[in-house]
Amino acid sequence: MQDLQDELHLTYLFITHDLSVVKHFATDILVMYLGQMVEMAPSKTLFENPMHPYTQALLSAIPVPDPDFKMERIAMKGELTSPINPEPGCRFAKRCPYVSQVCTSREMVLIEMEPGHFVSCQMVQNP
Numbered sequence: 001m002q003d004l005q006d007e008l009h010l011t012y013l014f015i016t017h018d019l020s021v022v023k024h025f026a027t028d029i030l031v032m033y034l035g036q037m038v039e040m041a042p043s044k045t046l047f048e049n050p051m052h053p054y055t056q057a058l059l060s061a062i063p064v065p066d067p068d069f070k071m072e073r074i075a076m077k078g079e080l081t082s083p084i085n086p087e088p089g090c091r092f093a094k095r096c097p098y099v100s101q102v103c104t105s106r107e108m109v110l111i112e113m114e115p116g117h118f119v120s121c122q123m124v125q126n127p
């Protein structure tokens, strides 16, 4: 795919649940949760400094092929928000360990937290 991209000057929109696949492939990554954009950044930035709790959980689940490497996996608990009739506010709220009343009282929007790095999370936006 990368050869084709170079040869034909293509732009790919690549959708996956496995962030490790896109780490060396994508220039920019948009993370979505139940149809909501939660984080967007250049690939390197996202892997070095994930800010949204869902992105952090996704990255912690990537297997590392080193038996001596101890990575603390962030388990996502709680029930899923209905994708058919989602409740207002952050759709990750029912599974987020940092949820507060603000999270479900207003719609979250992506805000640029550092150059080119956008996050949709009240905890990140209002520390």
Ligand code: SF4
Pocket (backbone or CB within 6 Å): 052, 053, 054, 090, 091, 092, 093, 094, 096, 097, 098, 099, 100, 103, 108, 120, 121, 122, 123, 124
């Ligand atoms: S907005 Fe609230 S519930 Fe959603 S990810 Fe941020 S802290 Fe968690």
